[in-house]
Amino acid sequence: MTAVPSTRPAPAGPAPGATAPGAGAARQAWRRLRRRPAALAAAGVLALLVLLALAAPLLAHLVGQDPNAFHDDLVDSARGGVPFGSFGDASAEHWLGVEPGTGRDLFTRLLYGARVSLLVALGATVVQVLVGIAAGLTAALGNRFVDAVVGGATDVMIALPGLVLGIALTAVVPADFPRPLLLVLIIGLLGWGGTARVVRAQTLSLRGLDFVEAARLSGRGRLAVARRELLPSLAAPVITYAAILLPANMVTEASLSFLGIGVKPPTPSWGQMLSGAQTWFLADPAYVLLPAGLLFATVLAFTVLGDAVRAALDPREAGRLRVGARKARTRTARTAPKGAGE
Amino acid sequence: MTTHPVQPLVDVTDLSVEFPVGESGASVRAVDGLSFTLAPGRALGIVGESGSGKSTVAAALLGLHRDTGARLTGTVRVAGTDVTTAGPAELRRLRGGRAAMVFQDPLSSLDPYYAVGDQIAEVHRVHHDVSRRAARARAVEVLDRVGIPDAVRRSRARPHEFSGGMRQRALIAMALACDPDLLIADEPTTALDVTVQAQILDLLHGLREERGLALLLVTHDVGVAAESVDDLLVMKSGSAVERGPVATVLAAPTEAYTRALLAAVPRLEPTDGAGAAAPARAAAEARVPAPTPARPPAPVVEAVDLRREFGRGRRKTTAVDGVSLALAPGETLGIVGESGSGKSTLGRMLVGLLAPTAGEVRHDGTPTTGITAGAQMVFQDPGSSLNPRRSIGESIADPLRAAGERDEGAVRSRVAELLARVGLDPTHYDRYPHEFSGGQRQRVGIARALAPRPRLIVCDEPVSALDVTTQAQVTALLTELQQELGLALVFIAHDLAVVRQVSDRVAVMRQGLVVEDGPVDQVYGAPRHPYTRRLLSAVPSLDPALAAARRTDRSALTTV
Amino acid sequence: MTRFVLKRTAAALLVLLLLSAAVYGLFYLAPGDPARLACGERCNPQQIAQVREQLGLNDPVLTQYGHFLQGLVTGRDYSAGTAVLHCDAPCLGFSYQNDQQVTEIILDRLPATFSLALGALVIWLVIGVGSGVLSALRRGGLTERALTVLTLAATGTPVFILGLLLLMAVCAYLQWLPFPTYVPFSDDPEQWAWNLLLPWVTLGFFESAKYARLTRSSTLETLAEDHIRTFRAYGVGERAVVVRHALRGAVPPVVALSAIDLGTMMGGAVLTESLFGIPGLGKTLIDGVRVVDLPVVVGVVLVIGAAVVVAGALADLLYAAADRRVALA
């Protein structure tokens, strides 16, 4: 095969290893993604969850259950309200059994809970990522002073305990302010430090690259350069990081519920169910295992998918195992410090 | 050193290497039925354009393809070991113990976290059952041998504290530490500038003479090979096209491919014969009016006592230290000098990417600060000068859009026009950089520089990362464009031969200062500054006999 | 180096100032009247007024904050009824809920928090880095997958559930260990360790997945670097290559993250502390927030802030030490 056009100066075919012509970056990433069965499975699980969450009212209607309706007849009041039957009194009516104490239908509550949990976790992640990118870019592109200020703000945010902020916020925001949004804000505003750090580091290393300089020469303003040249390159590390943040946010939502700053009852969320279920795992294991299992599956799926997306976005992982030289050449040109010469 | 003289040290028969690529099943055949032998103590050079499979062969000799998914067929015997079938332990003994490899990139080939001496000692201890202390002593000894001054102290330094040349010496020292019979050097000097390159080549030569090492030198620079080897093997697309004693192959190539390859090599000698770019330069030269003292045209760009410092306090370096120059329309100024002499810094100040600490830059007579539309730049590394995540069309269209062009059709047609102009398929607007070869990417870079119709283009080492044939194409394109558009060009390179081919005038830089400047023929023909003379003598020659003579010259010069 | 330290210190002081101001501000918003809470159940209005006066809550917030800052620099006096208590500079204030100087409270609680964080650090480094390396070595294999799922299981389970499960399994069901009660190191180092084992494992396990992933990806990244090829080409065995050279590349990010995590954990791993009854700062903070004990909350938040800043600087230093290519800014 011909690796590089030899003496022929005329237009030549694509270089070796190139994918089919005309494919956009996104399409190529998708193609790489498609080759990973684990990623596809993860995406499938997530899609199913989202679908179920979206269709919660419909499904609840179909199975004929109201997630908030009490069923006092299904729980044993003398024994702390534990459901009568085994496995949370699962039955043809209540597929996954009922909640201890209230006898509310667990299946529909889990469905509705998914809405809140996914919404809060995704929302918080979006906030963290957006604020993190903004802060990271500002720090990296601004002067020393700006960098120091943003760095300080990051430290302040990391050190502020979520509980103090949460309680203070719940006190000032009006009672009818939507709780999920409040949770998104609390978790999001406290958790952007990591993203900011990642973005800052990445931007610093990208800033001096030739293509960024070339873009500056084209006469574009700073912002336009940052948006067009830097942002796309930040996608991979940010996605990786977001895949770590997302499950962490779900767990945080659970912990906040545990501390009483969660969503408003009777709206369920997995986190809230989990914190309520805490003590029930010996008396009524189903009550704990269901939300815990769902949370775990979601975390696993997000992680696997995140890993795969990051890999797919990284051209280095395009399937070529290099013995070395070619990659090395470009790399040194980028990162090698200017030697003093011999 | 105990091998039987009758048995070749390296015996490669019918070697093929295939790499799996892309989707299921597809593969690239990097080496295709190659056979050769290397006797103990001899030196074999493998030359060929980029991608011809040279590095793959070198790696195959040490079995480095194991577990990478590559498929090897044929036999490879090195120092009595069958590399394709040897067990892991045997292979480890071979690696380093019998045959040692020196890699192309000296910085990334050493572990940044450990002291250089420790790394050499570690490798030494793999092959010799000695104490840590003895291994350290050995490391110091070999470092001293390769000419690292103050080796005891320097052995404790980490790679980043070494300059490029020193690092390459350290890698050679690492190879020596294990007492191998064979040294495999894969482009050992590509990342270095000419003077350092000459030193390394001299070192290799000295070691061979001293220890009777066999050498397998992989390079795309025919000049480097000419200086250092006994036999030459020319590769193309994974197979050998020609082989024989170096003098014969260079002087009387039998294959057309070899002839083309040789023809593409830029020469230092003022021959107007071969060399793809030479005619172009001649034409350009003809256009430039002879120095007319009457009224010189207003210079396109003018540097007035430019200075630039980096860092503060003790770390302060003066990259450019008071440079003044001027460039007329249609003129090409070559800038040469060793690494770190301030060439890029100067170039970046000329286009406004970097603000000078003192002095000023004038475009068409008016002082400017910051970026000006009339000045563009072509970067050294085609890999990193294009955003891998944007299509090339978008990159080229950037200046047009920045200038306020909103009509999509107009943008596209202008980009197509530019692509055609630099010799690319005009329909490739939506392709991404990685779908192009190095030379093609450099063309894209040039097209982007042309887009805002600049009056000045600063080319910072535009061809250093390309192999000779591609190099020739790109230089030819540049001169052609200049001629056609009346551009002023600043051409930065450390390759003196290339500079000679394209430039009208040349400036030699050293430590931020222009030590000599003038018309090319004058500077190359009768260098006044000793530094210029040293630079020129370091350029490898295609004639092995001349190379030997130069080597003697050099040792004389450096002892001065 | 001195420059670095000076600059960092100045920046740290600024951060701490901002933090204390932020906490004062937030408290202004937070519900709960400190005087009423300090006074106790069913205090009558006169009593509350007395307590409010006593706590200095009648001053404007800014004055209160000023007093706080002044106390930091010069120390303050507090009335304890029979005598006047002097709180030496840096005085973080006096908690009327606890009748103790905040500095004392923090010093009392710090050992427990520190014990918990340090042990957890060891666990997450061992589990996280260990499994990270193992999965880098066995990439694509069954071991890697099993490790990934295991560490993710730990991360995907809220720490209060994880801890409770462990506690029930180990102490109640299997009865391998008695139920842990915190024993200070100074009392009995051996008991200290035994009693902290479960909290360590809980927290360490919970955090480990993050480290496993970080280690794995950094190790893989380093393995793809050119210098690794050098050592392979010189016959260095695969294990030595990974452990001596590739793992080294994972050290800086792991160190940096550990430093940050340790820093924030100085504020106490609230849930773990309360589950296992460890008298640490986290619980102190939560209780402080609940009863609106401003001096305690400000004090603990400042400790966290200081730890975060110090950890950040330390991470930078370690980074620079591990990789001299990175200059100290």
Added chain:
Amino acid sequence: GPQDGSAESGGATGAAGQPRKGGTLTVLNSDPQNDFDPARLYTSGGGNVPSLVFRTLTTRNRENGAAGTKVVPDLATDTGRPNADATEWTYTLKDGLKYEDGTPITSADIKYGIERSFAAELSGGAPYLRDWLVGGDRYQGPYKDKKGLDSIVTPDARTIVFKLRKPEGEFPFVATQTQFAPVPKAKDTGAKYEEHPVSSGPYKVVRNENDGERLVLERNPHWSEATDAERKAYPDTIDVRSGLDPAVINQRLSTSTGPDAAAVTTDTNLGPAELAQITGNKELASRVGTGHFGYTNYLAFNPKVKPFDNPKVRQAISYAINRTSVVNAAGGSALAEAATTFLPEQAAFGHTPYDHFPAGKAGDPAKAKALLKEAGFADGLTVTLTHSTAQNRQTSPEVATAVQQALAAAGITVKLEGLENNAFNERRWDAKNTPGFFISRWGADWPSGGPFLAPIFDGRQIVTNGSNYNHAQLNDPAVNKEIDEINKLTDLAAAAARWGALDRKIGEQALDVPLFHPVYKRLVGKDVKNVVISDWTGVLDISQVSVK
């Protein structure tokens, strides 16, 4: 008291056999003994442990059940001798009373102890002394006001006389509070006193770490059994470990291994989940002590807020309530007993049964709808219910949702307003800003109807610049007068009957909807004997427990 910090309440079996002296009793608690100063503890005595260290003029009768609601002498020879109109109470100290250091206890020490409780530095404690003693409302405590409180007179070292502003027939109950414990002036270290309070009881403090997180008590050699009829003091050592998670405490008690076999808790109840497990296990069930403490959880109305000004609306809600759901939300029938009266179901309170708006087990939505229609809300009604977000199963979201569901059946849409616990308490006790409809609860400071009804329904106790417990701001001269009359009685049985009748009468106005009375269930370790649970505290009496 109005809050839950002192949640205490009688009768478990524990290990069989005769109690003997010796051994170490471990106490596993969730809340540390932050306050260990007698001046700062509330009426319930701060979770029982302090009563091992502080003796008071009178004390609770340490017996199971209803007998435990009686007040008996402690340091004093009797429960107090009132003058004719019960405005002056005289006590005489027993002979041979000593502190842990052997010095004698005098009446001046008791006076000093009470005076300390007026100091702002030592805030806390109940309001009664301040409200009742002559000059109590202005006294600033012995640190600011060295002269002392004139209304406490100590004619000799064994006699002490209290002068009250108005008749208080229940003064002996108040004299059980730790404020009536002697404090030697010479040993007073102000706010630091709690680190090592000087013991007058059977045990003294030998270790007090982290502000009461770890307490170790050992025998006080100077305590004499002869002077103390109430405290048994079987164990040699009491080791209190607090700061534990409630789930962990209960699990440890149920596993009962090692020192946990001789362990009790003074602050952690069994939750519903634990109860579900335990009821199936005979051995465990035998170790559960059940107690009743005078507490009522109710829905409170503020008639100043529309539509709660309309009695028909309040009645409709009373009819609609589903007490089965509410009880389940509070942990099931074993942990909560459905209530229709405001007074707890104990004779000491004067409980008189009534159910003015019978809702049955599951509520009567039809009746509720009818009443709403009469009130002009034929198309239903939307109201806001304020509750706390604390996970306490008392004023918590669980209870609120149960109410919400029940009212939904009657066409009342309930919007929930969950407040952080501090904010919730501030709101519900803020006269100017009381929510129209909220979940509340009230507990007795001593087993009598007085402290139960007076703060809630006495019009003179409406407080506009502090905590107001009269949520309905009821100011009915007839009610006020009756309260004054009952307070004059020193015959407690007669008083109880009248409190009961008053409760029944007020109940007709539907100013609140009684929901349930909580029941306390607590586990003890398997070696714990002599578990005594009085109806006064509702929880086991630590002074009676033996571990041998």
